[in-house]
Each structure stands twice: as structure tokens, then as C-alpha cells.
Amino acid sequence: MGIGELELIKFPEDKVTHDSLDIVVDFTKDINNPAIRTINKYSGYSAANYQYIKEVVSADRYKEILKDLCKRYTNKIEPKTVKALNDGFIYASKRPFVLDVQFDGSSLIQRAGDKILFKVGETIGEQVELYQEDKRILPVEIYYPHLYTRRIKLIMPKGYSVENLDKFNFNKVTILENKKVALFESSYQVNGNEITVNNNEFYYNIKYPMEVFESYKEVVNAAADFNKITLVLTKK
Numbered sequence: 564m565g566i567g568e569l570e571l572i573k574f575p576e577d578k579v580t581h582d583s584l585d586i587v588v589d590f591t592k593d594i595n596n597p598a599i600r601t602i603n604k605y606s607g608y609s610a611a612n613y614q615y616i617k618e619v620v621s622a623d624r625y626k627e628i629l630k631d632l633c634k635r636y637t638n639k640i641e642p643k644t645v646k647a648l649n650d651g652f653i654y655a656s657k658r659p660f661v662l663d664v665q666f667d668g669s670s671l672i673q674r675a676g677d678k679i680l681f682k683v684g685e686t687i688g689e690q691v692e693l694y695q696e697d698k699r700i701l702p703v704e705i706y707y708p709h710l711y712t713r714r715i716k717l718i719m720p721k722g723y724s725v726e727n728l729d730k731f732n733f734n735k736v737t738i739l740e741n742k743k744v745a746l747f748e749s750s751y752q753v754n755g756n757e758i759t760v761n762n763n764e765f766y767y768n769i770k771y772p773m774e775v776f777e778s779y780k781e782v783v784n785a786a787a788d789f790n791k792i793t794l795v796l797t798k799k
Contacts, residue, residue, distance in 0.1 A: 580607030581659075584636075584713040586686050588668060591720045591756075594679060594796070596669040599686065601636050603662040608707055610649075610660040617650045633664045635688040642666040677798065679723075684792035687713055692787040693780040703771040703779060711764040711786075719756045719796075726795040728753070731760050735785040737771065737778040744768040744775075747785035762789065 585602040592598060605613060613632070617625050626645075633642045648661035673680040719725070728751055737745035749762035764786055771779045 580609050580707055581710045581712070582606075582609050584687060584711070586636075586713070586715045587718070588681075588683070588686070588715065589718045590723070590796075591718055594720055594723065595672055596667050597672070597681075598665070599637075599668045599671075600663070600665045601686065603636070603664070604659040605662075606659040607656075609709075610658075611655055613660045614650055614655045615652050618652050629662065632662065633666075636664065636686060637666045638668075638670045638682070638685050640666055640670050675795075679796040681794045681796060682792075683715065683717070683794050684790040686715060687786075687790060690787040690790045691783055693783045694787075699773070699776055702773050703776060705766055705769055705771075708769065709766050713760075713762050713764075715760040717758040717760075717794075719758065721756065722799055723796050724799050725758065726797055728758065728794075730792045730794070731762075731789075733762065733785045733789065735778070735781045737775050737782055739768065739771070739775050742767075745771070745779055745782045747782045747789075749785075749789060 581604075583604045585604075587600045589598045616628060620628065629645050629647055630642060633645055634640070642664045644663075644665045646661075646663040648663070649658040650660060654660070668681075671682040671685060673682075717725075731749050731751040733747055733749040735747045736743055744767045745765065747762070747764045749760065751758060751760045764782070766782075
């Protein structure tokens with residue numbers, strides 16, 4: 564009779580569970596109602612949460628679930644089109660679950676005199692916040708490592724500029740044992756009438772001791788602060 568061996572199961576790397584978000588906001592046809600398209604790709608544990616649903620609910624209920632999921636990114640507006648790819652358990656752990664959504668962005672627009680305010684941060688969906696008043700006494704523990712990558716492309720109409728692009732600049736990091744274990748960074752580039760914003764967020768460790776809690780909190784809150792960004796568009 565063989566003797567069994569015990570071995571610690573290793574946690575997956577952060578890139579295993581990877582959520583990517585590719586957003587295009589086109590103002591060229593209607594400055595007050597931009598056309599928005601978001602392509603969400605979920606892999607790892609994130610994908611598993613959605614890929615099995617199709618197998619256990621009716622087709623009509625599945626459509627409702629997809630629309631509810633989309634509304635996280637559409638400011639709760641009914642999407643114009645919704646396409647799901649790689650849905651079903653046969654794709655679990657093999658391909659990312661993809662959600663392709665198109666919607667009108669008028670609900671993200673406000674007017675302030677001759678200026679147009681665009682709540683661009685809400686296109687990435689609501690984020691967790693750690694703005695707590697009570698002092699924390701226990702370390703943080705998350706379910707699994709996680710990576711988020713997001714790209715937002717803004718296509719501006721002729722004759723308009725954006726006043727506060729510097730709001731997109733973030734660089735928050737948590738370092739433990741000389742290693743980056745959590746990060747939120749964001750930057751932007753301007754090319755003609757296109758503005759491209761790239762941000763990366765990751766949580767490499769499962770546990771975060773109290774000694775790094777303040778910097779960990781800054782990383783988490785940076786994503787929440789990004790969600791609150793409102794751009795100011797003005798005529799040149």
C-alpha cells in the first residue's frame with residue numbers, strides 16, 4: 564500500500580484571473596449622446612462565475628442576467644446591443660468569457676453653462692472603496708490574485724478640447740518584501756482627436772499584513788477615485 568504525500572496547493576498567479584475592459588467613446592456624431600462600446604473579457608475565476616450560468620437558467624433568464632451585468636458599465640441604461648462569447652461550461656478554464664456591449668452615453672453627460680461634463684470614470688463600473696473611519700486591526704485577505712487592465716479611447720469632435728486630462732494620472736503601489744504586491748497605475752496619450760487612457764490594477768498576494776494596509780488602501784481607493792472622474796469638455 565503506497566504512502567500518500569501532502570503538498571501545499573499553490574495559489575494561481577494574478578494573470579490567471581484577468582479582467583480586461585476595452586472602451587471606445589465616440590463623440591463625433593453627437594456631443595450630447597456619445598456612442599459607447601465596451602468589450603469585457605473575463606478569465607480564470609471571474610469567467611467561471613459567468614460561463615456556468617447559461618447551463619442552469621432559461622434562455623430568457625440568461626438574457627436578463629447579461630443585461631443586468633452590462634448595466635454595471637452603462638450607468639444602468641438599457642444597452643442597445645449585447646453579445647456574449649465563450650459562454651457555457653465547455654469553455655470554462657479554456658477561453659475567456661467575452662461581453663460586447665453598445666449603448667448611448669447621454670446619461671453620462673451634464674451641461675454646465677457652455678461646458679460639457681462627461682462622467683468617464685463610470686464607464687469602468689462601480690469600484691470598491693476603503694474610506695473607513697474606524698481603525699482597522701486585522702490584516703486583509705482576498706479570495707485570489709487578480710489582474711485588471713483597462714483601455715478607454717475617447718474620439719473627440721472637431722473644435723472641442725478636454726480641460727482636465729491630468730485627472731487620469733495615478734500611481735499607487737503596495738510593496739512587501741521588496742516586491743510590488745498591489746498596484747493601480749493610469750496614464751493617457753493624445754493623438755490628434757483621440758485620447759487613449761490605459762490603466763492597470765493588480766493584487767498579487769492573498770494576504771496583506773497591517774504594515775502595508777495604508778498603501779493597500781490607497782491602491783483600492785485609486786480605482787474608486789478613477790470611477791469618479793468627470794471630464795470637462797470645452798469648445799476651442
